[in-house]
Amino acid sequence: MVNKLKLWIEKATFQTQDSRQFYLSNGKEVKQPYSYTPLIIFALLVVSAFAWNVTNVNLIRMFLRIENFFNVLLRMAEPRWSYFDRALGPMIDTIQMSFLGSLIGALLALPVAFLSANNITKNKAVLSSTRFSLSLVRTLPVLVYAAILSLVFGFGVFAGTVAIAIFTFGILSKMLYENIETIDLSAYIAIEATGATKSRAFLTAIVPQILPSYLSFSLYSFEINIRYAAILGYVGAGGIGLLFDDRMAWRRYDDVAVLIIMLFVVVFTIESLSRYLRRRLT
Amino acid sequence: MIQFKNVGKTYPNGVEALKNVSLEIKQGEFVAVIGLSGAGKSTLVKLVNKMHEVTLGDLVVNGITVDSTLKGKELRKFRRKIGMVFQSFNLIGRTSVIKNVLAARVADMSLMQSLLGLYTKEDRLLALEALDKVGILEKAYSRADQLSGGQQQRVALARTLAQNPDIILADEPVASLDPITANQVMKDFERINKELNITVIANMHHVDMALKYANRVIGIRGGEVIFDGPSKEVNEALLKDIYGREITDEDIMFKPEDNEGL
Amino acid sequence: MQKVNTPLEMLAQAPKRWLPITLAFVTILGMSIWSLSVIRVPEINDSGLVIVGSIIRSFANPNWDWLLSWGPSSIPYQMYETVAIAFLGTFFGAIMAIPMAFLSARNITGRFYSFIGIVAVTMIRTFPVFILGLMFIRVTGPGPFAGVMTISVASIGMMTKLYVESIEDIDKGVLEALDATGATTLQKIRYGIIPQLSANFISNSIYRFEINVRNATILGLVGAGGIGFTLISAMSAYRWNDAAAALWGIIIVVLFIEYFSTRIRKKIASGE
Structure with missing residues (x-):
């Protein structure tokens, strides 16, 4: 058969x-x-x-009605600049949210990454359970965390910060443990052999090897988190997303344009800065 | 037969790479072009299939005059009978060995066939035969980037064989290989030259390799041919002349202590 | 090189790294204080704790009727729709990214046009997914079709970036070799360029598909199809068992796709 x-x-x-x-x-x-x-x-x-x-x-429908899309774009071409004053506060909230979220996530990721690296942790049970929990954490989009957390902590920036911290923790731990698995452990063993304590050997032999990529990954997370932070307001987790929601609902595309331009400037600045720093690090 | 008649080559940037070169290479010869880097070896080889164009004099390859009027379809047809092997192999690493070899058949296929990648069974067989001739038949369906350097250069050689060429041009074919592998690859060249009566013109930096495998050596210095004769006639004084200095370790592949040198 | 006499002199010449390190440290510390000063940690009141409790409990007892049936409102069907949105969105996005990538690759179009391409792509990337979703709903009406369009445009940015990297890495030697066999320009593209790019293109598309499945789970929030609408409306109505069913659906499907995506991409990178 x-x-x-x-x-x-x-x-x-x-x-x-x-x-x-x-x-x-x-x-x-x-x-x-x-x-x-x-x-x-x-x-x-x-x-x-x-x-x-x-x-x-339905591509025919798409082509027949695509002008609606461009009409919106055309209306965005005339931003109402006076909206800037109203948007500045939430924009700053968004930056703070993603900065703090990235920082907390990055700090939490470090020990967990060592726990999930197969050259550091030899215990199979610990290894597979931490790795599996990490992939569970990574399955849910940051917006879903924000939605749940804003019900727990109440609407606002705090829920968004925690949501971003969880998300950052998830992706950064993975990037980091994959990096740790590539490092050379012989230096660690050599320094331990000189009579140094384990923690001393760890600080001198392992930390310098992963520090540049750790900082680089953290910067990268901060870079991508700004975009995520910008939509968290949709579920009440603070930041510029609230304004996006409100202005789109009122079809005030001239205001939406101001928001997008502000976001563009912020994202572009942070990305350029982060890329420059990351290049210096590696 | 390849005839250079007072050939000169000046690059658009004004560099005069070749001056007044006159040569005649018969079908089935194995010619090594030696000299310092920048002497014009590579230019000489690349003139033959018009990868570079002659600027002075005449170049006639198998009855066809290679000049500015040879272009488009005519040029492509002309090139099909001339294989070329490069120092860096120039294979597509991520595809299979056989597909790399079959790429040489593409020029003979119709447009539709070649765009869809529909090779005939004859083409495939021809590619396999070519791989067999260089001794790596068993690697036919491996990915090219999983092969060693020597094996990759053999694939490149098989690719030119699949063209059924009259002439094979080789631009530093073994310069990026280790001595042992280089020897093996050169032996393949030697065998193909003898068994299939294909003319081989190779420009080579390593003197020992050139003398060991080629029947004829052309020495170039500053764009001029200063020696052209059987490899047996090459001696140290002559080499000193071609290189403008003593031969150093860098000019030979097998160091004296390897017992295989000059 | 300068001659060094004693270890002490050598020590004096050691690179001074304390300045950048201190600077970075002070910056991070400063930004943290600045960020913390604004964020007010809320007191977790009883209702918050009740919610945490119900979430945990409902994970063990999701709405099984939704999870184990097949109908327009069931979780399997909605995840099917979500994955379909991600699949087609990735497909269209992958196609749209190709011309953008050739425009942005420096070795193809040169400095000027590549700069224009990069700016255009950065602008497209700035649009938050929900804004794109709402804009496309004006074209297609609410539903998964809008989701497909949103995902495809949202994918352009990253895919272009990844494509550009592989285009800028093209080995021109292969083209030279094909030239020497007498191939035409069209044949050179087909046999010299496409085989060099295809593996990377496929690998990137699979990776982006993985990301897009996650993105497609939230599009429902603005009415662009997928499981998001069910999830968010269940949550905002405190129907935790329904929300848990949707979350289980997402978790299972995403884990499954992540597993296969990683395996396939590894295989492509190393060769069978």
Whole structure:
């Protein structure tokens, strides 16, 4: 049964046993391995068809009505600059939220990363349980954390900060333990052999090896967190997202434009600064 | 047959790479071009398939005059009969060995066929035969980047063989290999040259390799051919002349203590 | 090199790193104090604790009817829709990113146009997903179609960036080799450029798909399809068992996709 199906698939993809058999002039025989590419393409087409169907994608409708999208953009082309004064406070909240969230997340990530690195932690049970918990933490989007936390702590910046801290903790721990697993432990052993204590050896042999990437990853998290922080207001977790929600609902695209420009400037500045610093670090 | 008649080459930036070169290379010869880097070795080789264009004199390859009128379809047709091997192998690392070799067949295929990558069974067989000739048939379906440097250069050699060329040009084919591997690859060149009667023109920095495998050596200094003759006739005084200095360790691949030197 | 006589002289020449380190430390400390001064830690009152308790309890007892059925309001169906949004969104985004990437690659278009491309991509990236979602709803009406468009535009930024890196890494030697075999320009693109890029393109698309599944879970908040609407409305109505069912759906699907995405990408990077 399985064999028959296999033969049928080979035939359907024009790769019969015969067509894959080669006889060289000096008598050698070569068998070309079966190529899965046609099958993968077919599977992707099937998945696309299902996805297309369930999402009601309709390109004709898209092209006929795309002007609505550009109309909104056109209205954004005339920002109402006076809105800046109103938006400045929440923008600063957003920056503080993502800074503090990144900092707390980064501090928490450090010990957990050592606990999940297979060259530091030898206990299999500890290793797999911390790693699994980390991937659980990473599954939920930061907005979902913010939504839950703003119900627990009440609406406001605090819930957003904690949400960002959790999110940062999740991704940074993973980046960090993958980095720790690549470091060279022989220096640690050598220093321990000179009679230094374990913590002393750790500080002199391991910390310098991971410190640059740790700082670099932390900066990177801060960089991406600003974007996430900007939407947390939608679930009441403070920051500029509240204004986005409000102004979009009132279709005040001229105000939304001011918000986007402010966000652009902040994101661009932080990204450039962070990229410069990260380049210096590595 | 390849004929250089008073050929000169000046680059657009004014550098005169070759002066008044006259040569005749017959079908089936194994020619090594030696000299210092910057002497014009690479230029000489690359003129043959018009990777660089002659600026003075005449170059005739198998009856076809290689000048500015040779272009487009005619040029591509001309190049199909000339294989080329590079110092850096120039393979696509992420694809299989056989696909790298088959890429040489592309120029002979129709547009639709070549865009869809529909190789015929004959093409595939030809590619496998080419891989067999350089002794890495069993690697046909491995990814090219998983091969060692020597194996990669053999794939590149197989790629040129799949073109069914009359001439193989080699631009420093073994300069980035270790001595042992370099020897093996040069042996492949030697065998192909003898068995298939394909002309091989290789520019080589390492004197020992050149003398060991080529029948004929062309010595270039400052863009001028100052020696052209059988490799047996090359002696130390001549080398000193070509290189303008004593031969150093850097000019030979096997150091004297390797027992394999000059 | 300067001649050094004694260890003491050498010590005096040791690079002075205390300045940048102190500077960085002071900056971080300063920003922390500045940020902390504004954030008011709320007192967790009884209702907050009650909520924490109900969340934990409901995770063990989610709305099983939703979790184990198949109908438009069931969790499996909504996750199916969410993944479909992410899949098509990634597909369209991957296609839209290709011209942007060739425009932004310095070795293809030169300094000037690549700068324009990079600025355009940065501008697209600045739009928060919800804003894009609401803008596309004006085009497509509410529902998953808007989600697909949102995800595709939101993916352009990162995918372009990753594509540009692989385009700027193209090995021109392969093109030279093809040139020497007598290949046409079209054939050189097909056999010299596409094979060099395709593995990276596929790998990046899979990685972005993984991220997009997470993004698609929240789009429902603005009416752009997926599980987000169910999740957020259950939460804001304190229907914790319903919310837990949705969260389980997200957790299971995301873990599953992350696992396979990592495996496939590893395989592509190393070769079978």
